[in-house]
Amino acid sequence: MSHPAVMRALSGLLMGMFVSILAGTVVSTSMPRIISDLGGNQAAFTWVITSTLLATTVSTPIWGKFADIMNRKLLIQLALVIFVLGSALAGFSQNTETLIIFRVLQGLGGGGLAALSQIIMADIISPRERGRYMGLFGAVMAVGTVGGPLLGGVITDAIGWRWNFFVALPFAIAAIFLLQRNLNLPALEKIKIKIDYLGMVLITGGISLLLIWVTMAGHEFDWDSTASYVMIGAAVIMLILAVIVELRVSNPIIPMTLFKNPTFSLAVIASIAVGVAMFGTSVFLGQYMQLARGATPTQSGLLTLPMIAGLLLASTFVGMLISKYGKWKAYMVFGSIALTVGMFLMGTIKYDTNYVLVSVYMFILGVGVGMVMQNLVLIVQNTVSPKEIGVASSGVTFFRSLGGTIGISVLGAVLATKITDGISAKAADIQQALVALGPSGAEVGKQLSSGVLPKVSELPDSVRVIIESVYGQGVADIFLVAAPLALITVLAIVFLPNRSLSTQTARERMAPGADDQTEDAPESLGTEAAENLIAVGEASIGAQGDLLTTGSIPQVGGNGQRRPDADN
Template sequence: MSQKNAPHVGLVFASLMTTMLMSSLGQMIFSTALPTIVGELGGVEHMSWVISAFLATMTIAMPISGKIGDTVGRKWVYIISIGLFVVGSAIGGFADTMGLLILGRAIQGLGAGSMMINSQAIIAEVTTARERGKFMGLMGSVFGVSSVLGPVLGGWFTDGPGWRWALWMNIPLGLLAILVATLVLNLRTGKARWRDYDYLGTALLSVATATLVLVTTWGGTQYAWTSPLILILGAVSVLAGLAFVWVEMHSKDPLIRMGLFRHRNMLLTTLSGVVIGLAMVGVLAYLPTYLQMVHGLTPTTAGLMMIPMMLGLLGTSTAVGFIVARTGNYKVYPIIGLVLTTVSLVLLSTMTVETPLSVLGIYFFLFGFGLGMVMQILVLIVQNTFPLRVVGQATAANNFFRQIGSALGASLVGSLFIHNIQKEMQHNLPLAAERVGEEGQALVESFATGDGSSHLTPDAVAELPGPLLEAIVNSYNDGLTPIFLMLAPLTFAAALILLPIKRERLRETID
């Protein structure tokens, strides 16, 4: 970096931190608002799309925008990505249907994926190697903060000015970031080698990711798992994925270098990372909805209930990081962490309507404690495996597949949750109908046709007659808790996957 640009580093970094916070908050800020959004816009069967559409497009955008930034320079790629995020926020904020909200969230996701990748890359262009560590450490802390802040902020907006402000707040922040980036960013510009760009790989990656999310979102809810559409989408996803691997192995300038996965540590940490992303987002995305509908918490209180989980995650991650730095031993921590995560998922599957919130807080803390021993250590293993010249590519590839897991977690868990709720209501509501009067019978009929359940909010549930309240609360409880038990074998398998990890001495030099 030249002396000319040195005074602007603080301003540039503030802009990058703002956009990193916007993109990371976007992943979880609606977890607490989902019941209210469904009640206002209708369409409970589309509930999971509010989160999974964002994660799917974010996943697709990450490798593509990173590659384009490498090719033509990052300044305008970064500015355009902020613009996309602002446009998506505006569309979603003014949406009057669930479909329009999902469209806005999908556009947001494209911007968020590009902002996240390019923010990290821009730091490498505006700081020296000696300075870079502290800046990257601060940027990494954004993810921990947003994990706590997302559900809490989403709950506060929902209880206060309204959930739409969770989108509208991005508009002035984004415009300010665009202004700062336009005026003070002075980055290298590459030579556009569009002739060699991996167009086919980009198309195949997009098709494989989109169809995979469609299968896990629609399967079992809007379409049977054995329906022709789901089977065709599944086949297209598999074939596009296999074709993508083949294309990347033969491309002059691939989006993701397949040669990285020839190394045992890279392959094993990536496989484990997919499971971690799936479990983490699958739990975080729908627990706030569970707490509101089953335990009658306000959106803000439901968000605050996530704090024990995040304290466990942040505290353990920090402590284990210091221990590994001092001892150089790292292999055992992610394995122990995934075993603890498995135990916590089993405990979460035992939750009932009567389970005290204090007990739930302990379960949440244990889940975060386990994840805190895993996430950063897997990144460390990847970065310690490769020389400096390919660390960026390896880290981006590892993050991409973990993001695939996150998108699957949002869509698959959401799809199963909706399917289970509908199944439980079909069983519980007729029994409740026998215990209520004519008014209750009319409510039961509205739920049976879908008119009532599509606009069900925590406040509306609280005002229902006792038998109906009990039926719906039990339907939500029994709809989610079995899914946690289904996730437990996956996290235990992820622990077993890490057993063959080759322990290598941590490097004490830059390269």
């Protein structure tokens, strides 16, 4: 495809991505207010977030499998409809239970958008050239991730939080129209297969049961109880049966053979840890800003900008470098280290930590996530067979979402425990502050003892400082709990095979007679070429000219000459 044709095709994908990002971020800063208005507690806050991620997680591999056998254009339009329908219905929620149900529907559509956008990109853009277009995706992410929380805060403060769920509707309609008009994909070869429904049920049931246990244990029943053992046992049995089924069926949802590929296996490990870092911690930043620093929803959106800025700048700039030089390993190793450092630094914050320091810590964490997250999908797509692009891409996204979902559930449970223990430890101080308030102290005490998330900014100063200190320490503790997982990401990325990026799209690799190299075998290098490659070095990348001038082996089709069929 020519550059104009690619741009036209990308217009609908970009708009669809914008819808997905906007609908997710627009409620991030207002979620504490939403849960408070609906009478929810910390467990409800966790489950409103987790329900969407859970639905996204379990549906992602299913969407990916369908993408390998069905019309991808129709699938992504269907995912958009489901996503926006769930979002709109969530705006009419009257309690946290109905909000959770509609967020599940939203997550089902989100799983399709997350998987299909990556799969369709592989159809029309080669791995080597994809960085060229990362600036566009970075711009869309910037508007959605930066504008979403700000817009959500303004809407919440001005006309009410319910309108946050309706704001994505016009953009979704535009995305469906653009996809219908501009996205033209070659028809897939028609094959008759049997859908692995049993695998779907076992994977969904096992993961859901495990996450329900994590969320309920410690509140509805003890961690060390019969209910815990029953739920853990049932979840483990279902997941073991799921693996057995996936090994035996002809068309599995998640082919176990993919794990024979070192790149895929290591990318899965790294994705789980990145998911915990990205979802499991950033979700609680809004709580930190509002409950530990007394910010309003609008202010909360502004205060979290440093992390978003780090993510966007890193993903955009690194994407351009990868596209220009064809190298990815050094950037991802550096990004994983930045991710680890950022997590440990965020574990040191308190409610009164200088905001400049908190901003620096958030920026470092954002840089790490931005350099690693999307590139994990890129290198997997570059390695696997083009016929497995769908299940492989959705597989990485699935495990990233799984890490995020588990992270939010576990970290949410840890935070709830820390808050309970912190309030208990400060009970005498709180009681003294309430007594000093006189008659109004009884009403404040009733609000605090209800279990509903407090509106910290509206509390009297003497009580507010105590509550802020408890939440500040609690949020810092969950960053420290998650930080060791980031070290796993570093190790997984260090051991990823350093395979050159292909200059062919997935469709070109599937064409008859195409040279499809999908094994992680070492490249055959002559002595002189190998020495030249070593001499180039990652540190001197910026000083190098065209790859041909270094003496290194050029990539096939990547020597700057256009193929005769380049515009077809």
